Amino acid sequence: MAPQFTLYSHKMGPNGWKVAQVLCELGLEYETVMKEFGDGENGMKTPEFEAINPNGRIPALVDHSNGDLTLWESGAIILYLVKKYDPEHKLYPADISEQAIVDTWFFYQMTGFGPYLGQAVWFTLFHPDRIPSATDRYVAETHRNLKVLTGRLESEGSNGWLALGKMTIADLSFLQWVRFLYKININIEKDYPTVFAWKEKMLSREAIQKSTVGEVW
Structure with a gap:
């Protein structure tokens, strides 16, 4: 079965890894697509990736179980994850x-x-x-x-x-x-x-x- 999420990240970019760590803490299945700096074939500054994140940076996240909802900016991604997928409030409180x-x-x-x-x-x-x-x-x-x-x-x-x-x-x-x-x-x-x-x-x-x-x- 395909993972629920696709995470676009970079091997050294801290903001991508903190999203991965939240996904793992919540027990969510995801696959990671590693991007590179610049406008090369796998770069963040390509039209293909900028269609996902117009800012041309990582991270970006696609939630395939929610109509392929696409988010970027690590803070927005993490808040979405805990508000939607943390019903037990393990990482984010209810109050x-x-x-x-x-x-x-x-x-x-x-x-x-x-x-x-x-x-x-x-x-x-x-x-x-x-x-x-x-x-x-x-x-x-x-x-x-x-x-x-x-x-x-x-x-x-x-x-x-x-x-x-x-x-x-x-x-x-x-x-x-x-x-x-x-x-x-x-x-x-x-x-x-x-x-x-x-x-x-x-x-x-x-x-x-x-x-x-x-x-x-």
């Missing part, structure tokens, strides 16, 4: 106030932690010119955000999770991004041991491992 707490940390990853870390990686590794002021700014902001995560994970009642004292989509949204920190020479085991312990706890989960976790360059 609207609790949803707001989860959403706060979930959107913080997408609007704060992820963009700062992404820019830090870009200016450290890929920008054609060395711009120390830009690199230093984004690395410093990543350190600041790691202190925010540490404070939350160590707060009273957190139970070592970001929201509601249990694992939610908030935690899943951060995991793959945290795994890239070594690329900007941040050693979280040494400098942010609470975040490191949280990461290892996440990676030990059977569903996370089933997602094949994702490559880290």
